[in-house]
Amino acid sequence: MSTKAERTTAYIIETVAPLFNKHGYIGTSMSDLTEATGLTKGAIYGNFENKEALALSAFEYNRNILLTALDEELNAPGSALDKLSNLTEFYKKYDAFTLKMGGCPILNVGVDAQHNNKLLAAAVKETIKEIEGKIALVLENGLNNGELKLPVTPLQFAKQLFTMIQGAIAMSTITLDRKYLLNTITYLEILIKREL
Amino acid sequence: MSTKAERTTAYIIETVAPLFNKHGYIGTSMSDLTEATGLTKGAIYGNFENKEALALSAFEYNRNILLTALDEELNAPGSALDKLSNLTEFYKKYDAFTLKMGGCPILNVGVDAQHNNKLLAAAVKETIKEIEGKIALVLENGLNNGELKLPVTPLQFAKQLFTMIQGAIAMSTITLDRKYLLNTITYLEILIKREL
DNA sequence: AAAAATCTATACTGTTTGGTATATATAGGT
DNA sequence: ACCTATATATACCAAACAGTATAGATTTTT
Numbered sequence: 001m002s003t004k005a006e007r008t009t010a011y012i013i014e015t016v017a018p019l020f021n022k023h024g025y026i027g028t029s030m031s032d033l034t035e036a037t038g039l040t041k042g043a044i045y046g047n048f049e050n051k052e053a054l055a056l057s058a059f060e061y062n063r064n065i066l067l068t069a070l071d072e073e074l075n076a077p078g079s080a081l082d083k084l085s086n087l088t089e090f091y092k093k094y095d096a097f098t099l100k101m102g103g104c105p106i107l108n109v110g111v112d113a114q115h116n117n118k119l120l121a122a123a124v125k126e127t128i129k130e131i132e133g134k135i136a137l138v139l140e141n142g143l144n145n146g147e148l149k150l151p152v153t154p155l156q157f158a159k160q161l162f163t164m165i166q167g168a169i170a171m172s173t174i175t176l177d178r179k180y181l182l183n184t185i186t187y188l189e190i191l192i193k194r195e196l
Numbered sequence: 197m198s199t200k201a202e203r204t205t206a207y208i209i210e211t212v213a214p215l216f217n218k219h220g221y222i223g224t225s226m227s228d229l230t231e232a233t234g235l236t237k238g239a240i241y242g243n244f245e246n247k248e249a250l251a252l253s254a255f256e257y258n259r260n261i262l263l264t265a266l267d268e269e270l271n272a273p274g275s276a277l278d279k280l281s282n283l284t285e286f287y288k289k290y291d292a293f294t295l296k297m298g299g300c301p302i303l304n305v306g307v308d309a310q311h312n313n314k315l316l317a318a319a320v321k322e323t324i325k326e327i328e329g330k331i332a333l334v335l336e337n338g339l340n341n342g343e344l345k346l347p348v349t350p351l352q353f354a355k356q357l358f359t360m361i362q363g364a365i366a367m368s369t370i371t372l373d374r375k376y377l378l379n380t381i382t383y384l385e386i387l388i389k390r391e392l
Numbered sequence: 393a394a395a396a397a398t399c400t401a402t403a404c405t406g407t408t409t410g411g412t413a414t415a416t417a418t419a420g421g422t
Numbered sequence: 423a424c425c426t427a428t429a430t431a432t433a434c435c436a437a438a439c440a441g442t443a444t445a446g447a448t449t450t451t452t
Contacts, residue, residue: 003419003420004418004419029408029409029410030409030410030411031408031409041411041412042412045410050411
């Protein structure tokens with residue numbers, strides 16, 4: 001069984017991750033964190049070196065949830081097209097999926113950290129690369145199987161796909177209108193059926 | 197000629213607009229503003245009621261630059277397809293265009309203000325509606341001319357177009373890689389040529 | 393050019409910021 | 423059950439926060 005401190009550390013991360021995601025690095029104060037966790041500064045600083053380390057752990061927590069969910073869709077049994085279909089279905093519900101974490105961590109932290117925190121900004125860039133790689137791998141396998149053909153390289157197509165998805169997420173987030181998400185994904189489904 | 201105070205007000209807005217756009221509402225402090233403008237708090241608070249009013253003016257300043265530039269492209273003489281071509285050309289250089297204002301104000305303020313400032317968040321939503329309306333109008337005119345046909349309503353197509361553009365902006369901004377912008381716009385040009 | 397209006401600088405407010413030293417309380421191992 | 427190690431709370435720090443009162447400087451109007 002895990003030690004008390006490990007459980008406290010995990011509890012803190014889980015609790016503050018949505019706060020950092022919603023209000024940004026600077027926008028989240030230590031008093032916000034003590035209030036949300038019910039712990040004191042002593043407890044938090046006993047488990048994390050400083051605010052930055054905590055914010056980074058919080059992002060990584062959200063990122064792992066996202067990557068795990070994506071892996072589940074992309075590694076499910078079935079053809080490459082099946083996996084892509086899993087992916088689009090997943091993103092149709094992405095707003096509900098990211099509700100607990102306070103919205104899309106890639107969009108929120110990516111934009112917030114750009115000029116406010118280099119470590120976080122780099123972590124987001126790395127996460128994007130990972131996701132694009134995962135999608136590209138599925139496409140490459142489908143290509144090698146002869147199951148589908150591509151107008152561009154697998155990575156290039158994956159990047160285009162993810163860009164459109166991220167655009168839908170951005171628009172839905174900013175306008176609070178999930179139609180952007182639904183309509184874009186519907187378009188992507190048609191695009192996949194037609195092009196591949 | 198304008199009065200001294202009016203010029204000072206304008207000077208303050210021009211100077212602080214990129215700061216608010218880059219670092220967000222909470223991330224920009226009054227001392228950042230006095231430092232950048234070379235003015236004191238007295239001068240700034242003499243021209244603006246508070247930080248929020250200044251941030252709103254700063255966003256509106258950037259927004260007006262953007263809307264004016266878009267109007268120039270969409271109201272230029274020529275056919276509807278010409279105007280759409282102007283639009284895609286404009287967005288190919290969007291990263292350079294938004295450099296002075298510290299990045300895309302719709303993306304930056306839209307994400308930042310979401311949970312930090314309702315007034316700003318509402319202003320961004322309104323701006324998106326305006327831009328979509330402008331694009332939709334061009335499409336509608338082209339439709340009425342018999343110049344082009346659309347798979348969906350003009351507004352719906354405008355929204356899809358803008359979502360993809362905004363996705364490219366988001367990805368380019370977060371990764372600092374303008375290829376996302378270029379590749380997406382290239383794709384849009386093909387899409388317009390094929391679908392319309 | 394004088395008077396009235398307006399703009400800006402200075403100095404200050406109370407509050408909140410991230411972070412720390414230390415004392416106490418609690419957990420884990422024997 | 424005790425002892426040691428560790429985790430948490432309390433009280434504090436200097437700096438930075440947004441905002442303000444007022445006095446002096448500069449425009450603008452007359």
